Amino acid sequence: MRNPQLNRHGELQHLLSLDGLPLSILGAILDIAAPFTEVAEREIKKLPLLRGKSVFNLFFENSTRTRTTFEIAAKRLSADVINLNVSTSSTKKGETLLDTVDNLCAMQADMFVVRHESSGAPYLIADHLHATGRDDIHVVNAGDGRHAHPTQGLLDMYTIRHFKKEFHNLIVVVVGDVLHSRVARSQLAALTTLGVPEVRVVGPRTLLPTDVERMGVRVCHDMREGLRGADVVMMLRLQNERMNGALLPSPQEYFKVWGLTPEKLALAKPDAIVMHPGPMNRGVEIDSTVADGGQAVILPQVTFGIAVRMAVMSMLAGN
């Protein structure tokens, strides 16, 4: 089966998922991202790499934060950025996803940054571009359903490497709602590809996918056991709609059992870092003392996120 992310030379054509992405490409993106971090410190925060290119932020699901980071990244590469919130316009008029894509292609798009509520939507677009002979257009998955959020996964890996230097000696813990989290799926795929020897997932059985062990992780239902000796603690966001109901009894109980407090964090290594993809629910998955404490690297994650997205876009546009 053709890997839809790679072109016929084995180079990155689209960034759709970190699952199935070769280590060489994953590593190259992290390497390329490093020099991009420096651009933010210049007087003119702009590189000419994507000058004259049109990047369409195609958001079928609203997310101001993610859209903004992609927009900043593209603009720092001198691209023209066009933001489309499709959820509110054409799909309601009966236009299909592929109609929308065809229309934008006719406007000479060079790159689509796609956010969609259905798992696999960016694959459909990539497949359609291939089938219609438009292999010069690139697709970046900015989050599809529960499936993947590869740039978030990459910036998390960049952050880990920045603070921990190596991957092969780490214990990394992912805590929370793995079942509904595209971020978690991307993190787990990247961590295993990069050779992290021990990846643990911690959470109630209702929030872990069936057969999650097959993704190469150890499952801990006990938060304390999961945190013991960890180098990196990656917290996941708990969506409001899952807090009361058939999956969890209440946010209070969730915080009591799985919330990250200073006492629980003390079980991890003293130099362990704490990450969160944002936006945080303080007092639900994370205590404010931890979120604002010295071990949290949540703001560096945001900064690195721009460099990583610049790296991805410039790598794609050059292939």
Add this chain to the structure above:
Amino acid sequence: MPIELPNAETLLARLVDQIRPDVSERTALVGIHTGGAWLAERLHRLLGVKAPLGTIDVSFYRDDYGSRGLHPRPQRSGIPFDVESADIIIVDDVLYTGRTTRAALNELFDYGRPGRVDLAVLCDRHGRELPIGARYCAYTLPQALPASRSLRLSRDATGTLSLRLIDA
């Protein structure tokens, strides 16, 4: 016909002699990765330049990005001094088409507005495609090299520099 290449260390000494009379309080050096950065490192020491040394990787500014893609391992650019009004000497190992210099100039100007910019190179191999010349140049090849050959600076374990011809 084999081409005799001069000793890079001798050329370096010649370059120092050329630049020294112009060095002032405001002089700053910026080396282009990778060969230019090695040279700039040596020049910085030999000339006793006060401003900290800057380096530039022009991967992000190259005009052949559209056809050749991104360089697989770009290096971090670092300009640790205030570019505004500085007299900057861009240092590179070999001057060829002038496109690298153009990219370096573009990048430099994204950091601020220098007072003056000069170019220092170890070797000019001819073949310019842009109106660019080096104010300091230690050696000019007697004749142009064919495009299939690449002239590169290398550095051994002891830090000694040498010029090498490679078939591209």
Add this chain to the structure above:
Amino acid sequence: MKIRIAHGRLIDPANRVDAQRDLYIADGRVAAVGDAPEGFVADREIDATGLVVCPGLVDIAARLREPGFEYRATLESEMEAAMAGGVTSVAIPPDTDPVLDEPGLVEMLRYRAKRLNRAHIYPVGALTVGLGGERLSEMAELTDAGCVAFSQANTPVVDTKVLLHAMEYAATFDFPVWLQPMAPFLSRGGIAHDGEVAARLGLTGIPTAAETIGLYTHIELARLAGCRLHVTRLSSAEGLKMIKWARKEGVDITCDVSINQLHLCDMDIGYFNPHCRLLPPLRSQRDRDALQRGLVEGDINALCSNHTPVDDDAKQCPFSEAEPGATGLELLLPLTLKWAEQCSVPLVDALARVTSDAARIIGSQRGGHLSVDARADVCIFDPEGETLVKRETLRSQGKNTPFLGLCLPGRVRTTIVEGQIMYSEAQ
């Protein structure tokens, strides 16, 4: 018209025949097998050298999309597909629009089909009005109109008391009840088999327990009601195990599997291939292997296409938004042969699952076999030929199938319905 099909390898599973015999057809019926009847002069002679001559296939689940979904497929297009696939009898699930819960609709459908004069149709009536799971349909009237069984298609009855009553009512007349086991709450919102693939792709899972719990409910209620139960589209090894258990318990139960579940598993979803969005979902490799064996051993009684043409607009969507279903009428024979080849099943046994065994489930005495005086529905195919599955060559209006691009064994040459040649491939 009198036809002699000469020199072919006649396979008639109902009569356990697999031998080189000529077949004589007259007045729409089988006139003789082997030696010509006295004074038989053929108007037409078909040379079947190197070909297999078997009963026309009986497909117990094919949606022809009328009424209501004519933009997806019409009776005309799907009848052509049936003919090209050697299928001469089809049972039609009731999930049309409006659903087959009114005798008038069933009569109209049969009238339309009869005028087209292609495959015989066997409508399966809705068990409850509108498939709503609340009120019983007029089963006796519907049977008079031509329904052969009653079913809920893909819509489970939530209220088990209503389901029990529906089964009891059907049992009153000895009408068979066909049900797809799918526990309504467990399967709600589900997209793919709840396993490793769904977990990795971030698709909402349908656990195997949705099938087994549904199935257990159906078995217990059928036992209580004393009704004949046919389980449609079995998808799991656990489900099959339960069927065997029920039989041991003395429950009168039959079941079928579709060509999709017989050959594919959740791994085939690959990178979100919307053609693999199916109901029931494709389950694990282990499940698929168990279903293949179950069909070999006869624990699964029949193989069907579960033909469901879907238009491109409804398929070219993100996986979870794509409408479930795959076209299949033209693939039923090749995929039967592929299974026979893979599992080393003698052709006579393999073909039984799509002819005589299937006919028994729809209660047809006249179709699915080639005894003398039987309806002359015949399929002639080349066992050495190949069927390349391509959008351009599929006659069905639905081009949606996970088998697209594959080259499958066997090729239908001629299809005869009631003694008339309805399809003949140009040689």
